[in-house]
Amino acid sequence: MPELPEVEGVARELRQRLNQRQIVRVVVTRPRLVAPQSVESFAECLRGASFVDVGRRGKHLLLHLDNAHTLVIHLRMAGRFLYVAPTAPLPKFIHARFELDNDRWLAFQDQRHFAIMRLAPTDSLHQLKELRDLAPEPLGPDFTRDYLRRTLAGTQRPIKEVLLDQTRVAGLGNIYAAEALFAVGIHPLTPANAIPKAKVDYLWQVIRILLESAIEAGSTIDVNPENITGQYFGAAFAEALLVYDREGEPCVRCETPIARIRQAQRSTYFCPKCQRPRAKTTRQARS
Numbered sequence: 001m002p003e004l005p006e007v008e009g010v011a012r013e014l015r016q017r018l019n020q021r022q023i024v025r026v027v028v029t030r031p032r033l034v035a036p037q038s039v040e041s042f043a044e045c046l047r048g049a050s051f052v053d054v055g056r057r058g059k060h061l062l063l064h065l066d067n068a069h070t071l072v073i074h075l076r077m078a079g080r081f082l083y084v085a086p087t088a089p090l091p092k093f094i095h096a097r098f099e100l101d102n103d104r105w106l107a108f109q110d111q112r113h114f115a116i117m118r119l120a121p122t123d124s125l126h127q128l129k130e131l132r133d134l135a136p137e138p139l140g141p142d143f144t145r146d147y148l149r150r151t152l153a154g155t156q157r158p159i160k161e162v163l164l165d166q167t168r169v170a171g172l173g174n175i176y177a178a179e180a181l182f183a184v185g186i187h188p189l190t191p192a193n194a195i196p197k198a199k200v201d202y203l204w205q206v207i208r209i210l211l212e213s214a215i216e217a218g219s220t221i222d223v224n225p226e227n228i229t230g231q232y233f234g235a236a237f238a239e240a241l242l243v244y245d246r247e248g249e250p251c252v253r254c255e256t257p258i259a260r261i262r263q264a265q266r267s268t269y270f271c272p273k274c275q276r277p278r279a280k281t282t283r284q285a286r287s
């Protein structure tokens with residue numbers, strides 16, 4: 001599932017190609033992609049509009065148009081954009097296509113059928129249900145040390161679940177949450193408010209470094225929309241992950257086999273030794 005760095009990579013690729021391109025026609029073949037809006041009004045609002053910029057908020061892509069509307073897209077599990085000639089042999093599961101004024105199509109593929117597209121007035125974008133409750137951008141000025149301290153101090157939920165909660169920390173998914181907790185040495189089930197301040201500060205720093213370096217490594221992630229057969233996760237990038245999807249492999253620090261548990265219906269990977277839960281007695285002794 002694409003997380004903040006992958007979505008940022010997609011945004012950059014699209015920005016390069018879509019700037020000032022006009023939409024000649026829109027064809028939606030899976031109405032649920034744009035529901036509750038009707039396919040007709042969706043297509044009508046987009047016809048004749050030009051793309052002016054491509055941005056991102058959390059894991060949402062924001063395609064800004066010159067008609068005061070923005071197309072908001074959440075790729076979810078498998079949503080993917082293709083930028084191709086009309087004669088290109090398109091893969092299966094194309095749910096929408098935007099025919100552009102340069103004899104190219106921007107096609108949207110979604111094998112898993114979970115992606116969503118919403119059209120919203122640009123000036124009230126922040127009121128859109130999908131965006132209004134999102135936490136501050138983790139690489140922006142509002143995601144401060146203090147913000148993370150306050151957020152974690154206010155809940156006893158397991159830290160991994162808090163990191164995945166987009167209203168608390170935006171942009172992290174299962175991969176980067178696992179990697180961040182490993183880097184800091186926090187067990188994923190630790191109650192958020194039981195993490196010492198120094199570790200919270202370290203976690204804040206790690207989250208930003210992880211996301212920044214993953215964005216920088218973007219050239220190794222295949223988000224090129226002109227690659228019809230590509231996918232969003234390249235092998236080079238997977239090699240940089242230290243615990244995610246590495247159950248049974250030796251920890252890079254202590255060689256203990258990486259463990260996997262089920263947490264909130266998802267797999268959580270961690271090193272049982274480097275991320276040992278703190279003993280209750282230790283906590284009592286400190287407080």
Ligand SMILES: [Zn+2]
Nearest residue numbers: 251254271274
């Ligand atoms: Zn270890």
